[in-house]
Amino acid sequence: MVRSYPDNVPDCFRLAVAEYSDRFAIRSATERFTYLELDARTDALCERLHAAGIGKGALVGILLDRAVATVTSFLAVLKAGGVFVPLDPNSPPSELLQIADRHQLSYLISDSVTLRRVPELASIATVVNLDVVATAPQGAPAQTVTVTGADPACVMFTSGSTGQPKGVVIPHAAIVRLVKDPGYMEFSPDQIFLQASPLAFDASIFEIWGALLNGAELVIPSAGLLSLDTIAAAIEEQAVTTLFLTSGLFNLMIDQRPEPLRKLRYLVSGGDVMSPTHVAKAAQVLDSGRFISVYGPTENTTFTTCYTAPPELPVDQPVPIGLPVAGTVMRILDADMRAVPEGTPGELYVGGIGLALGYLNAPDLTEGRFIADPEDPAQRLYRTGDLVRRDETGMLHFLGRMDNQIKVNGFRIEPEHVEAVLRRHLSLTDIAVVACALSGHAKHLVAFVIPLRDASISEAAFRATSTQHLPPHLIPARLEIIDEFPLTKTGKIDRLTLSRLAAQTREQKPANGNFSTPEEAILADVWRRQLSLDTIDVDQNFFDLGGTSLQLLGVHAELEQFFPGKFAIRDLFDLPTIRLLHGRLVGAQTIEATSQAATQGALQRRANQNRAAISAFRANLTTGN
Secondary structure (H helix, E strand, C coil), X not given: CCCCCCCCHHHHHHHHXXXXXXXXXXXXXXXXXXXXXXXXXXXXXXXXXXHCCCCCCCEXXXXXXXXXXXXXXXXXXXXXXXEEEEECCCCCHHHHHHHHHHCCCXXXXXXXXXXXXXXXXXXXXXXXXXXXXCCCCCCCCCCCCCCCCCCEEEEEEECCCCCCCEEEEEEHHHHHHHHCCCCCCCCCCCCEEECCCCCCCCHHHHHHHHHHCCCCEEECCCCCCCCHHHHHHHHHHCCCCEEEEEHHHHHHHHHHCCHHHHHCCEEEEEXXXXXXXXXXXXXXXXXXXXXXXXXXXXXXXXXXXXXXXXXXXXXXXXXXXXXECCCEEXXXXXXXXXXXXXXXXXXXXXXXXXXXXEECCCHHHHHHHEEEECCEEEEEEEEEEEEEEECCCCXXXXXXXXXXXXXXXXXXXXXXXXXXXXXXXXXXXXXXXEEEECHXXXXXXXXXXXXXXXXXXXXXXXXXXXXXXXXXXXXXXXXXXXXXXXXXXXXXXXXXXXHHHHHHCCCCCCCCCCCCCHHHHHHHHHHHHHHCCCCCCCCCCCCCCCCCHHHHHHHHHHHHHHCCCCCCHHHHHHCCCHHHHHHHHHCCCXXXXXXXXXXXXXXXXXXXXXXXXXXXXXXXXXXXX
16 A cells, blocks of 8 residues: 655654654764654754744755754754755865855854854854754744745755856655655664765765654764764664665775674665675675665755665676666657667656756756756756666666766766866866776876966965865865876867876885884785775875775774774874874874975876876877777
8 A cells, every 4th residue: 555645844754753753763872862852852943943034945054063953953944944955064164155155045053163164154144053042842833834845945065067066956845755655665663774974965865854754763973974883883783774875985884894784674875886796795795684776866866766786696797777766757868859769878867756946046057957858848857967778677777977077985076166166276277187996996086287387286285275175075186297188089188098097197106115113014005905006105195195085984994903993083184194193003203204395206207107198198099009
């Protein structure tokens, strides 16, 4: 029997409260509330929001780290009829101010500590400070605001080709469609979800509302980047049944901490092309649970298709992206907007109940990506830019992108976004950002830069500028100086050649390959494995070698086996060389030994290598090799 549900989040939550009032809804290390208690707390905050002027359709920025209060704020905003806009507190202040100003965020919910990072926001928006506003239940229910499934519920920002983040406006019905009888898994009140995703990442929609609209419990871990051991401990100690991991993080867990995953009922992963080897391992590791690979753009609300991996999944074939989630419309069309025959590649267009309303304050961009369905002009479709084919069983297979967009660590990235931002703030003639493939299906960003004549760009200046103006997932892991870009026959930048060049130049020659202690040698071995490099010097910076935060999680997991409890995740960010880590290990007071001159020398050597490599690539193209 198929049940019918309200088409909006507040009414679905009220149904869960009525049915599961005494069951626990949410917990962290310090707080735990039942559905009835969470309902009362969100009602109390909702009244405060009404008093501040927040009503139907109001855009409310949520600038908070992962916490029970953050989820409470999301729900209170929806009860007030507003639209919650998650903002990453770790983003550069300039980007947060730009988003708030450009999109006219009239209201902001935050706390005192977080507000101190960006005090200028108080001059743009009316601030509701949770440290000042009482959220304890007041006894009276919140003022009722009627919302429908077509009303906007939240805005999720993604990378934009103009250098400005795009705000995807997601309606209530799209969230309900994702977690109420969607067909790809069974949601039930005895599930326990781990809220492991960044709150500004659309997978958090699945985690939060998959729990709270179904009578299940949501576990909130500590704020910040979660280590593999933290995730493993949460599964064990909190009896987590349902877990989402981005594809890169999933690969790390399968490689280094597979045992805790065995107890899961559902292990869900997506955000990039899945590794068949790791998916096959996952399908075998789970005792009685299921591994589900998911695919979908934010513009169709998190998941569009899903694939449940069988235990005997072949490791020599790509993992399909699967079958559509309930309520999804899909078309595979050619360049003339005609349906392609079965098995023929075409561009994927998606729509249905999960379709976003468009981009926030960007009507031209919305019109270009959200188009009329050629088979039913009354409904709209989102043009994904993904090349796919459908096999004889109806299963979809991802074949690649039709533009420059890439996925890194689960985040969708427009290279032009990164390029546009850095052009504004660096002295350069031109820049091209590409993805460099690493081991284990991982990738990182590499920026190829042509400096202005008689000018130079140091690694330190490049990293400082990137950190100041780009969110962490958009910061290139590596800078490469180049004289000119290779071009295709049509005169465009040859990004494929640059990607090959990026992979070639990852091989580093050490200034000093000798290690003074066995501990230094162990640290270097771990770095070599995680960075896929043959040699490591004690004074080379992890991030200058192309390291990413995801690889840093892999380093931390390995170091825990050799030096249990000696390093926190934060230490690996703050101590980015072997020498500094070794100093922490032995209690010595050390300083970064690599000088700016040495760094510039390395950059110049790589520039010379890049020049020679491009000449070689051109020779190969000319000879047809």
